[in-house]
Amino acid sequence: MKLQSQHFQAKTAEALADTAGVAQRDVLALFAPMLRDAAVQEFGSFEALRQHVKHIRQHSLDNLDYYLARFELEATNNGNQVHYADTSEEMNSIVLDICQQHDARRVAKGKSMVTEETGLNDFLQRGGLEVVETDLGEYIIQQAGETPSHIVGPALHKSEQQIRELFLEKHALGERELETTADLVTEARTVLREHFLKADVGIIGSNALIAENGYSMLVTNEGNGDLCANLPNVLIICTTLDRVLPRGEDATAMQRLLVRSATGQPQTCYTSFYSGPRREGELDGPLETHIVLLDNKRSDILASDYKEMLQCIRCGACLNHCPIFAAAGGHSYGWVYSGPMGSILTPLLTSLEASEALPNACSSCGRCEEVCPAAIPIPDLLRDLRHEQSRQKITAPRWRSGLKLHAWLAMRPALYQFLTGTTMTILHRFGRKKGSFSKLPLAGGWTGKRDFPAPQSSTFMQQYKARSKADE
Amino acid sequence: MSDPSAPRVSLFVTCLADLMRPSVAFASIRLLEQAGCIVDVPLQQTCCGQPGYNSGDYESTIPVARRTIELFEHAEYVVAPSGSCAGMLREHYPKLLQGEWRERALALAEKTFELTCFLTDVVKLDSAPAISTQMPAVTYHDSCAGLRELGIKEQPRKLLKELCNVEIKEMQQTDVCCGFGGTFCAKMPDISAKMVDDKLKNAVASGASMITGGDLGCLFNIAGRARREGIDIEVRHVAELLSGDLYSPAIGEGE
Numbered sequence A: 001m002k003l004q005s006q007h008f009q010a011k012t013a014e015a016l017a018d019t020a021g022v023a024q025r026d027v028l029a030l031f032a033p034m035l036r037d038a039a040v041q042e043f044g045s046f047e048a049l050r051q052h053v054k055h056i057r058q059h060s061l062d063n064l065d066y067y068l069a070r071f072e073l074e075a076t077n078n079g080n081q082v083h084y085a086d087t088s089e090e091m092n093s094i095v096l097d098i099c100q101q102h103d104a105r106r107v108a109k110g111k112s113m114v115t116e117e118t119g120l121n122d123f124l125q126r127g128g129l130e131v132v133e134t135d136l137g138e139y140i141i142q143q144a145g146e147t148p149s150h151i152v153g154p155a156l157h158k159s160e161q162q163i164r165e166l167f168l169e170k171h172a173l174g175e176r177e178l179e180t181t182a183d184l185v186t187e188a189r190t191v192l193r194e195h196f197l198k199a200d201v202g203i204i205g206s207n208a209l210i211a212e213n214g215y216s217m218l219v220t221n222e223g224n225g226d227l228c229a230n231l232p233n234v235l236i237i238c239t240t241l242d243r244v245l246p247r248g249e250d251a252t253a254m255q256r257l258l259v260r261s262a263t264g265q266p267q268t269c270y271t272s273f274y275s276g277p278r279r280e281g282e283l284d285g286p287l288e289t290h291i292v293l294l295d296n297k298r299s300d301i302l303a304s305d306y307k308e309m310l311q312c313i314r315c316g317a318c319l320n321h322c323p324i325f326a327a328a329g330g331h332s333y334g335w336v337y338s339g340p341m342g343s344i345l346t347p348l349l350t351s352l353e354a355s356e357a358l359p360n361a362c363s364s365c366g367r368c369e370e371v372c373p374a375a376i377p378i379p380d381l382l383r384d385l386r387h388e389q390s391r392q393k394i395t396a397p398r399w400r401s402g403l404k405l406h407a408w409l410a411m412r413p414a415l416y417q418f419l420t421g422t423t424m425t426i427l428h429r430f431g432r433k434k435g436s437f438s439k440l441p442l443a444g445g446w447t448g449k450r451d452f453p454a455p456q457s458s459t460f461m462q463q464y465k466a467r468s469k470a471d472e
Numbered sequence B: 001m002s003d004p005s006a007p008r009v010s011l012f013v014t015c016l017a018d019l020m021r022p023s024v025a026f027a028s029i030r031l032l033e034q035a036g037c038i039v040d041v042p043l044q045q046t047c048c049g050q051p052g053y054n055s056g057d058y059e060s061t062i063p064v065a066r067r068t069i070e071l072f073e074h075a076e077y078v079v080a081p082s083g084s085c086a087g088m089l090r091e092h093y094p095k096l097l098q099g100e101w102r103e104r105a106l107a108l109a110e111k112t113f114e115l116t117c118f119l120t121d122v123v124k125l126d127s128a129p130a131i132s133t134q135m136p137a138v139t140y141h142d143s144c145a146g147l148r149e150l151g152i153k154e155q156p157r158k159l160l161k162e163l164c165n166v167e168i169k170e171m172q173q174t175d176v177c178c179g180f181g182g183t184f185c186a187k188m189p190d191i192s193a194k195m196v197d198d199k200l201k202n203a204v205a206s207g208a209s210m211i212t213g214g215d216l217g218c219l220f221n222i223a224g225r226a227r228r229e230g231i232d233i234e235v236r237h238v239a240e241l242l243s244g245d246l247y248s249p250a251i252g253e254g255e
Helices: A005-017 A019-043 A046-062 A064-077 A088-101 A113-118 A120-126 A136-144 A160-170 A181-198 A224-230 A248-263 A298-302 A307-311 A323-328 A339-349 A367-371 A378-391 A397-410 A413-431 A460-471 B015-019 B022-034 B050-054 B058-072 B083-096 B099-110 B115-122 B144-149 B154-164 B189-205 B216-229 B238-242
Strands: A081-085 A106-109 A130-133 A201-204 A208-210 A215-220 A234-240 A270-274 A288-294 B008-011 B038-040 B077-080 B112-114 B138-141 B210-213 B234-237
Touching: A005 A019, A005 A323, A005 B189, A019 A046, A019 A248, A019 A323, A046 A064, A046 A248, A046 A307, A064 A081, A064 A208, A081 A088, A088 A113, A088 A120, A088 A201, A088 A234, A088 A288, A106 A181, A106 A224, A113 A120, A113 A234, A113 A288, A120 A130, A130 A136, A136 A160, A136 A181, A160 A181, A181 A224, A201 A224, A208 A248, A215 A224, A215 A248, A224 A234, A224 A270, A248 A270, A298 A307, A307 A339, A323 A339, A323 B189, A339 A367, A339 A378, A367 A378, A367 B144, A378 B050, A378 B058, A397 A413, A397 B050, A397 B058, A413 A460, A413 B015, A460 B015, A460 B022, B008 B022, B015 B022, B015 B216, B022 B038, B022 B115, B022 B234, B022 B238, B050 B058, B050 B083, B058 B083, B058 B099, B077 B083, B077 B115, B083 B099, B083 B112, B083 B144, B099 B112, B112 B115, B115 B154, B115 B238, B138 B154, B138 B189, B138 B216, B154 B210, B154 B238, B189 B216, B210 B216, B210 B238, B216 B234, B234 B238
Parallel strands: A081 A288, A106 A130, A106 A201, A201 A234, A234 A288, B008 B038, B008 B077, B077 B112, B138 B210, B210 B234
Antiparallel strands: A208 A215, A215 A270
């Protein structure tokens, strides 16, 4: 997917001007945390589970070479073909090759952020294949020619009315009303059923790869993943190599965190484990299965100070709890992943310079870290990225020099107190009547949107020193 | 003669109280003394270094942090009328520094407290100056660093209840950021304005006519936006309320 993150601020301004969109995001920002909170409370020992899974994930990543080899061995024994792809292009080519080997024309696709990352759909379509997204949200945005605005709910930015209009336009099904949401879902189901039945290849993602048995776990609410996996003759699972976990029970432990954090459900409708192709005597299932494991800089991240980011389980809780995400909307982030996790992943997977705004789209409020089921220190990682930007001089020069000057002054108390004392006294004199300034030199960033409260008096240090002197 | 067993507190004034609202620092001293502490103010202090640190300029912040440690590590307790500055000393200096300096940062962290937290969890403040005026309906903004880094939630509410008989009118989403975020509010003004508008909307909807909180940065942001938008709500630091200082103009208000 093409990077658009350099336009973050402009896109945010657009998003904020769309009042209906703002209202829709505000509702999500209010209710999604409530749902998650209720689910976490009901579970009880969520924190203990969180720490337990964090420990396992850390262990798996620290021993990734071992567990990947084990996974490959077991998956191969189950009849899967395991492929490794270093880059997005490689993954796309591997998938296209498999499709072409089978003379495939139609692909039914389950939801997968990894394939959004690699731009797989476009690539396959250019290769002559018809690709249909089968997750309802993904299907909607595919029909609309858009990209996901949220990693869990890709079409959350769409209103019911927009979806109605879209279906009426895109589905050649004659005169109809589609009055209720149930009508919309029924129509999508009917249309998608045809695609499932006609597809030659199914492509899905994976929430976890289990080393001990070579299984791949997938969590969905719609069951579309199972239809993609079982109806076509060929199944391709596209995921990244950091998804591997040692045991089945580790995957299910992670799943308990995932569903509650993502949607506040105690359980999703479907949690499936895919072992491999149809075995002798079995009545259904794919005849051939492939697992394509993408690296795309994950190895670099693993070797870096940002390795904790690989523990992300893609639940979207940080998006749902981030007031900046609520204000900006997912599309403003300009790439596949949005919100706090996207503001870390995008610079790491694309370009720190082109995505300059993203690590700065953070007020360090810490709500994301508080709810992150993987206990990733998100604000720390974002600050470290800002540090990297500062070191590489990507940060705007006026900010760099301003902050350097501030620190320089903070090291010189006599000068600092003289300058602040003089400035505050003057500002106080000019501002005391009105109480605040609507404009102030060098404070445009502040006064663009808010008044600058006038200092109450001279500085505390001036007054305190004067009082101490008087007491002597 | 002072009580030899009295806790000795070194006040970390914070740059915002020093420059913009000295009444908060004076109120802090009064409250600490009332709680039986002997308070001193190291005169060489400036700023904890958050602006540079949060913007990723670790290199310039390191000397500022070391300097602050040198100034305060002799103290029995360090108290700051700000969750974010106390959080900087407690949580972030040890992350920023290494080796021997990290050890010293950790030692300082252990004895550093935010004001309301110190007045409830460490010493006992059981009487406040009688407030002669009727207290208005008050809502409390939980500043992020205090809330999430230091666990400050009940402490200021308890003090306001016990000392001023103020029952907080809780607003919806009180734990959501007000959009200040230090340099964030100047770097991303549109988003920040939306966040502070939400905060003001929730505060007004609570029925309160005053917002209080423990961090001047957030309070300046809230008051500044209220002034800009013509929203009539008084904004004061919690230390001012607790010490009965309701007479000087509220933040952003004229004389």
